[in-house]
Amino acid sequence: MPDRPMLSIENVSKYYGIYKALDDVSLQIGEGEFFSLLGPSGCGKTTLLRSIAGFDVPTNGEIRIDGVPCTLLPANRRPTNMVFQNYAIFPHLDVGENVAYGLKRLRLGAAEERKRVSDALDQVRLTGLDKRKANELSGGQRQRVALARALVMRPKVLLLDEPLSALDKKLREQMQVELRSLQKAVGITFILVTHDQYEALALSDRIAVMFGGRIAQIDTPKEIYQHPRTRKVADFLGGMNFLQAKLLGDHSGNVSVETSRFGTINLSKPQGFTAANGHVTVGIRPERLRLLWDEERAPHELTGRVENRAYFGEVTYLTIGVEGLEQPLSMVETNDYGADDLPIGAEIRLAYDPDAFVLLVEDEAVSRVG
Amino acid sequence: MISPTLLYALALLLVPVLLVIAYSFWTQNYLEIDRTFTFENYRLALTEPIYRDLFVRSLWISLLTSAITVGFSYPIAWYISFHGGVHKNLWLFLVTIPCWTSYLLRVMSWKVILGYGGVLNTGLMSAGIIDQPITSLLYNANAVVITLVHSWAAFAILPIYVSLQKIDRSLIEAARDLGDTPLRAFMRVTLPLSMPGVISAFLIVMIPTVGDYVTPKLVGGKDGVMIATAIQAQFGKGANWPLGAALSVTTMVLVSLAAAVIVLSLRYGVRRLR
Amino acid sequence: MLQRMRLLPFLPIYVAVYFVFLYLPILLLPVFSFNNAATTTFPLAGFTTKWYASLWGNTVLLEAARNSLMVGICVSLLSTTLGICAARAITRYRFRGQHPATGLIMAPLFLPEIIVAVSLLMITLQLGLELSLLTVILGQVVFCIPYSMSVLVSGFEGFDRSLEEASYDLGETAFGTFRRVTLPVVAPAIVSSLLVTFTISLDEFILAFFLSGTEPTLPVYIWGQLRFAAKLPAVLALGSLMIVASVLLLTTAEVLRRRAERRTQAALGH
Numbered sequence: 005m006p007d008r009p010m011l012s013i014e015n016v017s018k019y020y021g022i023y024k025a026l027d028d029v030s031l032q033i034g035e036g037e038f039f040s041l042l043g044p045s046g047c048g049k050t051t052l053l054r055s056i057a058g059f060d061v062p063t064n065g066e067i068r069i070d071g072v073p074c075t076l077l078p079a080n081r082r083p084t085n086m087v088f089q090n091y092a093i094f095p096h097l098d099v100g101e102n103v104a105y106g107l108k109r110l111r112l113g114a115a116e117e118r119k120r121v122s123d124a125l126d127q128v129r130l131t132g133l134d135k136r137k138a139n140e141l142s143g144g145q146r147q148r149v150a151l152a153r154a155l156v157m158r159p160k161v162l163l164l165d166e167p168l169s170a171l172d173k174k175l176r177e178q179m180q181v182e183l184r185s186l187q188k189a190v191g192i193t194f195i196l197v198t199h200d201q202y203e204a205l206a207l208s209d210r211i212a213v214m215f216g217g218r219i220a221q222i223d224t225p226k227e228i229y230q231h232p233r234t235r236k237v238a239d240f241l242g243g244m245n246f247l248q249a250k251l252l253g254d255h256s257g258n259v260s261v262e263t264s265r266f267g268t269i270n271l272s273k274p275q276g277f278t279a280a281n282g283h284v285t286v287g288i289r290p291e292r293l294r295l296l297w298d299e300e301r302a303p304h305e306l307t308g309r310v311e312n313r314a315y316f317g318e319v320t321y322l323t324i325g326v327e328g329l330e331q332p333l334s335m336v337e338t339n340d341y342g343a344d345d346l347p348i349g350a351e352i353r354l355a356y357d358p359d360a361f362v363l364l365v366e367d368e369a370v371s372r373v374g
Numbered sequence: 375m376i377s378p379t380l381l382y383a384l385a386l387l388l389v390p391v392l393l394v395i396a397y398s399f400w401t402q403n404y405l406e407i408d409r410t411f412t413f414e415n416y417r418l419a420l421t422e423p424i425y426r427d428l429f430v431r432s433l434w435i436s437l438l439t440s441a442i443t444v445g446f447s448y449p450i451a452w453y454i455s456f457h458g459g460v461h462k463n464l465w466l467f468l469v470t471i472p473c474w475t476s477y478l479l480r481v482m483s484w485k486v487i488l489g490y491g492g493v494l495n496t497g498l499m500s501a502g503i504i505d506q507p508i509t510s511l512l513y514n515a516n517a518v519v520i521t522l523v524h525s526w527a528a529f530a531i532l533p534i535y536v537s538l539q540k541i542d543r544s545l546i547e548a549a550r551d552l553g554d555t556p557l558r559a560f561m562r563v564t565l566p567l568s569m570p571g572v573i574s575a576f577l578i579v580m581i582p583t584v585g586d587y588v589t590p591k592l593v594g595g596k597d598g599v600m601i602a603t604a605i606q607a608q609f610g611k612g613a614n615w616p617l618g619a620a621l622s623v624t625t626m627v628l629v630s631l632a633a634a635v636i637v638l639s640l641r642y643g644v645r646r647l648r
Numbered sequence: 649m650l651q652r653m654r655l656l657p658f659l660p661i662y663v664a665v666y667f668v669f670l671y672l673p674i675l676l677l678p679v680f681s682f683n684n685a686a687t688t689t690f691p692l693a694g695f696t697t698k699w700y701a702s703l704w705g706n707t708v709l710l711e712a713a714r715n716s717l718m719v720g721i722c723v724s725l726l727s728t729t730l731g732i733c734a735a736r737a738i739t740r741y742r743f744r745g746q747h748p749a750t751g752l753i754m755a756p757l758f759l760p761e762i763i764v765a766v767s768l769l770m771i772t773l774q775l776g777l778e779l780s781l782l783t784v785i786l787g788q789v790v791f792c793i794p795y796s797m798s799v800l801v802s803g804f805e806g807f808d809r810s811l812e813e814a815s816y817d818l819g820e821t822a823f824g825t826f827r828r829v830t831l832p833v834v835a836p837a838i839v840s841s842l843l844v845t846f847t848i849s850l851d852e853f854i855l856a857f858f859l860s861g862t863e864p865t866l867p868v869y870i871w872g873q874l875r876f877a878a879k880l881p882a883v884l885a886l887g888s889l890m891i892v893a894s895v896l897l898l899t900t901a902e903v904l905r906r907r908a909e910r911r912t913q914a915a916l917g918h
Contacts, residue, residue, distance in 0.1 A: 059813055079816040092814035096832040105828075106818030139910065157818060379734035379793060383753045386790045390767030397770065446666065453663050467902050472670045474844075475894045476851035478867045479887040482874065483673035486680065486688045486884075493676060496689035527670060578758060585760020587854055592874070602762045609769060609858070619770070622763050629760075 009068075010035040010193045011056065011161055016065030018051050018217075025051040026062065027217040033161075033195065033210075038187050040196045040204040043214035044240070049197045050165060052214075056195065057163050058082045070160050085154035086163040090170070091146045093138045099125070099149055100134030106157045124156035127186065144175050151183075155190060164196045168203060180206055201241045205229060213237050233274045235285055235364045244287040245333050246364070251282045259363065261286060265306060265328050266356065271363040285364045290321070292360035293335035295343060295352055302355030308333065310350045320344045324354065397619035407615070415620030425604060425621065432584050432601040432625070433632055435515055439522040440580035443530045444572060446523070451534035451571075452564075466535065473528035481592045484521040488512040488593065513595025521589045526582075530575040537571025538564070566644045573637050580636070584629040585622075601625050674891060681884040688880065699885035709886065712869035716850055719785050719865055724846040727789045731796030731841055738797075739804040754794045764790065765858040772859065779861030787855040792845040799844055799901070803837020803908040836908035843901035847894050866890065 009032040018026040026048045033039045041049035054060040056067060058079030067075045074082055085106070094102050103121045112120070125131055128148040141149065147167060154162055167183075168176045184207050187194045198204050204211050205225040212222045221233045232238035235246065249261035249269070258272045261284055271286065296302060311332050312323035320343040325332045335354065337343035346352065398415055401408040419425050454465045472480070487493045488511040495507035511517065541564060549559035587602035594600065601621060608618025676688075681700070685693035703709060734753055738746070756764055768787045772779060811833065815825040853867040860868055870886065873879045 057813075057817060059816075079813065080819045080821060084817070086814070086817045088810045088814055090808065090810055092808065092810040094811060094814070094829060094833070105815070106820070109819050109824070153814075153818065377733075379730040379753055380749050382730055383755075383790065383793070386768065386771075386786060387755060387764070388752060390771040391763070393771050393774065394763070394767045449659060449662055450666055453659055457659075463902075463906060467899075468667070469670070471895060471898060472674050474847060474851075474898050475674055475891045476853070476867060476887070478851070478853045478870060479677060479891065480673050482870075482883070482887065483677050486676060486880075487673060489688075491687060491689050493688060496691075500691050524669065524673065527666075581758050582760050585762040587762050602760070605762060605766060609766060615770060618766065622766055625760065626763060 008035055009033065010037070010070055011195070012068045013052070013056075014066045014068070016052070016055060016062045016067060018048075018055060018060060019063045024217045026055070029065070029214075029217070029219055031212055031219060031222060033193060035193055036191045038184070038194045038196070038207055038209045040198055040208040040211045041214060042198055042201060042204040042211050042240075044199060047214040048217040049199075049214050051217075053086075053163050053165055053195065053197045056161065057084055057086050083160040084163055085157045085159040086165065087147070087150045087154050087167045089165045089167070091150040091167075093141070093146050093149055095138045097138065098134065099130065099136045099138070099141070102138065102149055103134070103153045103156050105153060120156050121152075124152040127155060127190070128152045129182075143171050144179065147171065147179065151186070155192070159192065161193045161195060164194060166197055166199070169198075169200070176203075183207060205241070213240060215240075230289075231274070231362055232287070233276070233365055235287070235366065238287050238362070238364060243290045243334055243336075245290065245293075246285055246287050246331070247329070249284050249286050251284055259284075261363070265326055266304075266358070266361070269358045269361050271361055274363060274365055277363065277365055285366065286361045287364055288356065288361050290333075290335045292357060293324075293333060294355045295322075295335075295337050295341070296355050297341050304358060305353050305355050307351065307353050310346050310348055310352060313344070313346060313348060315344050320346075322346070324352065394619045394622055397616050398623045400616045402614050402616050415616050416624065418617060419620045419624045425601075428599065428601045428604050429624065429628060431515065431599070433628060435518055435522070435598075435600060436580050436584040436586075436629065437632065437636075439519050439526065439583050440530075440576050442519065443523045443526050443579050444534070444575050447527055447530035447575065448534055448572070451531045451538055454531075455535055455538035466532070469531050470528040473525065477525060478588055480525060481521055481588050484517070484524065485512065485593050488517050488520070512593055514597045515594070517593040517595075518586075518589050518598040518600070521593050522583050522586060525589070526579045529578050533574040533578065534568060534571040537568045541567045561647050566647060569640065569644050573640055576636055576640070577633055580633055581629050585625055677884050677891060678888040681881065681888040683881070686878060686881055688884070699881040700889075702882050703886055703889075706882075709866075709869060712864045712866050715781055715860075715863050716866040719781055719788065719856075720846045720849040722785045723788045723792055723849040724842045726785070727792035727796045727845045728800075728838060728841045730789070730793055731800050731845075732838065734793070735797050735800035735804050739801055739807070740809070753797065756791045757794045761791070761854045762858075765855050768855070769858045779859055781860065781863050781865075783859040783861070784856050784865065787859050788849050788852055791852065791855060792848050795848060796841045796845050799841040799905060800834075800837050803834050803840070803905065806909065807833055834908065836904040840901040840905040840908065843897045843904075847897045847901075850890065851894060 011033040013029055013031050016026055016029045017024065029048070029052060041052060043049045051060055055062050056069075058074070058077060058081075062075060065075070066073055069083055094105065097105065100121055103124055104117055107117050107120060121134065122131070125134060128151050130145065130148050130152065133145070136145075138146075138149075147170075150167070164183075168179055171179060180203060183194075196204070196207060205228075208225055210222060210224055211228050213220045213228065215236055220237050221228060223231070228237065229241055232241060232244070238244040238246075247263050247266065249263045252260045252262050252268065258270055259277075260268055260270045262268050263286065269286065294302075296305060306326060308324040308326040310322055311325045314321040319336050319338055322335050322337060322343065323332045324335060333354075397407075399411050399413070401410065401412055401414060419429075450469065454462055454469075458465045485492070489495070490507050490509060490512065492512070494511060495504070498504045499507065545567070546559050546563050549563045550556070554562060584600075585602045585605075586600060587606060590598045590600040590603060605618050605621045605625070608614045608621065679692070680688045682695050682697065683692050684696035684698075734750075737743070738750060765787065768783070768790070769779075772783050777783065807830075811829055812825050815829045816822075820828060851867065852865075853871065856865045856868050857871065864872065866886070870883055873883050
């Protein structure tokens with residue numbers, strides 16, 4: 005939890021008729037934090053962002069920015085600024101006029117205004133393009149103009165609504181790096197809405213994963229990837245092998261479970277865990293499984309048969325059928341030793357680390373967190 | 375936001391039309407209006423031979439006009455949509471320009487062209503193609519149809535063009551890929567998919583032309599008189615508003631029925647193409 | 649794909665013939681308006697501008713022109729204002745009863761004009777009002793709103809809500825947003841609508857004929873002159889001027905409409 009919340013969302017709900025776009029969401033975001041709202045479309049992340057910006061009014065709950073309650077404050081009176089998904093560049097104004105749009109109301113004087121505009125354009129590396137017409141800009145340039153137009157207002161919170169989704173892959177990756185360094189340079193709290201888990205992992209200090217109007221988990225990228233709390237979160241952030249297991253012992257901090265092929269495993273208990281009927285789900289990431297070649301031995305190993313193979317250049321994705329497991333295991337292997345040449349049906353041995361397993365909360369049991 | 379416009383349309387379109395309908399069930403006694411409900415005006419409108427003839431002729435002319443307009447306009451719309459290149463908007467603009475200029479002046483111009491001593495006759499005579507002026511050009515139903523087809527060309531081209539533009543070109547390629555000749559692909563894919571445009575073109579030409587006043591008056595002569603002249607007469611010197619109202623309502627009902635029949639048969643016809 | 653159709657080579661010829669048919673009547677009027685003869689016959693009898701000169705001294709005509717101008721300005725302002733309200737509602741919101749409401753507003757496109765004229769005439773006289781230029785204006789507005797709306801809807805359609813949101817987000821008020829974003833972006837469409845509706849009003853005959861009372865507009869004046877064969881050349885000259893005016897107004901409207909379209913599309917990165 006951040007020491008001093010810049011933004012605090014308390015029990016916010018938004019109903020459209022009987023449809024709950026946001027269902028009792030609470031979270032706190034610190035000053036200077038790069039925070040991502042991650043989830044599939046329709047999960048409520050955009051509604052939450054628009055509630056922070058002031059375009060949607062929550063049905064219940066309170067939003068405070070820098071300690072000031074502003075749930076009902078209109079968008080033009082909030083210390084937030086937004087980068088729109090389609091950038092919303094004013095078509096009748098040139099780049100400079102677009103960036104200066106919000107400054108005009110502050111009556112800073114011509115010199116100060118010019119300076120701020122040119123500083124903002126420098127920041128987004130559009131120096132000298134202030135006379136460009138809106139329809140003469142490339143996709144990447146539009147994005148930069150939208151960014152400069154928001155940053156020049158020196159908001160307390162900058163909101164980004166899928167700002168990179170309209171760009172092609174190469175440009176998107178380049179902009180991710182720039183966005184991250186820009187955020188570090190200006191030190192403003194950024195809130196990013198995205199459905200791209202890699203984008204969220206690469207950019208954020210913390211991520212909130214949302215499903216169905218609720219927050220499923222808030223954590224650092226590493227924590228969320230390595231210790232997803234629920235099956236859905238695990239599934240949304242990359243691949244995961246799910247196994248059914250039987251609960252053997254429930255202690256204060258951890259539990260031990262019995263799996264059909266991986267033996268008895270000790271796992272730490274996630275927040276909110278309750279064992280329903282003695283059955284639990286555990287998961288292990290594909291890259292935590294490793295092929296054993298030739299005479300190599302490992303403390304924990306398993307035999308299986310290659311069912312499928314997909315070549316991805318630097319790595320190969322393998323599907324391994326293991327006797328006694330309902331689902332085949334997926335694993336990813338570098339091609340250094342020839343995983344890309346394994347024939348379908350080949351007998352293999354694989355090694356695993358029991359510490360790599362995570363205990364997952366069933367999604368029905370997800371209650372509020374944060 | 376729509377409310378001011380809607381209120382305006384209610385007050386100056388719906389209410390007046392309702393008043394016309396109300397009047398059509400009343401009777402005129404000299405300067406007094408007798409508000410007892412009666413079908414007398416409709417009986418008159420439907421049985422009196424002059425009105426019956428006018429209805430039949432008006433419907434026939436509007437039907438013919440819309441069929442010809444749609445038929446002649448379809449290839450133009452198709453050409454612009456499929457071969458208009460980057461200047462589609464310019465093409466459309468050029469098509470619409472003549473239709474935006476004064477309707478009265480265009481009808482007048484046709485009178486000048488088709489008249490006994492008109493452009494066509496004197497032109498053909500001075501070119502030595504004919505010796506005597508052709509008298510059958512002006513003052514008949516044909517002249518009315520020619521003039522109306524000219525007036526309404528753009529109104530037919532635009533809806534057809536819009537529906538052609540909406541057709542995903544890969545659908546036509548798919549039909550070709552599945553073995554259709556270009557003509558068969560056109561008949562089985564393009565034409566059926568452009569049918570909404572054809573239908574609205576038909577309606578947008580047919581319904582207004584049935585009540586056209588200027589064209590029959592100027593180029594129709596005795597054989598080209600249409601129902602609008604009779605309606606106008608009821609509001610002029612021999613004023614009989616209820617009869618005029620009944621004639622107006624009957625015109626609308628008849629043309630709507632005719633339009634419904636056309637729409638249904640066009641839809642049915644297209645289904646047969648598959 | 650249809651290049652191989654055998655009919656296709658003839659299509660450009662057909663298109664050319666069609667355009668001749670479309671433009672012939674429009675171009676003939678100016679030709680004869682400069683012809684030094686009182687009849688419209690070939691061969692032409694030599695060049696003159698006397699028919700145009702004769703227009704100037706005609707006070708009745710000038711009065712009609714003044715009426716037309718007045719009516720045209722009022723109609724274009726009123727119908728564009730009402731068109732803006734409706735077009736904005738249609739492109740922006742989905743609401744109950746939208747289809748019947750739009751249908752009613754667009755109905756004049758699908759109605760015989762004489763029925764609109766007759767119904768307005770009846771209600772005016774029923775209410776005991778005098779026929780005047782005011783009744784012409786009110787009637788022509790009904791008829792112009794559908795056209796105004798079509799022009800405006802195409803201009804507003806590309807106008808994305810996010811532009812206004814961006815403006816609020818940057819601290820602008822609702823009024824300021826309208827003044828600094830909404831209005832400038834849709835201005836070309838609005839001007840285009842003004843020009844189109846002005847042109848329609850200028851050329852409109854039926855409603856003016858039924859509703860104008862003793863004050864004729866230009867088309868009503870022309871209608872009156874058509875009975876006199878001797879006045880035909882002067883009418884042709886007047887008609888030619890009106891056609892030129894219409895074409896100029898419409899070309900301007902088209903250029904503006906397309907600029908508006910390009911602009912709104914540019915904003916969305918299409």
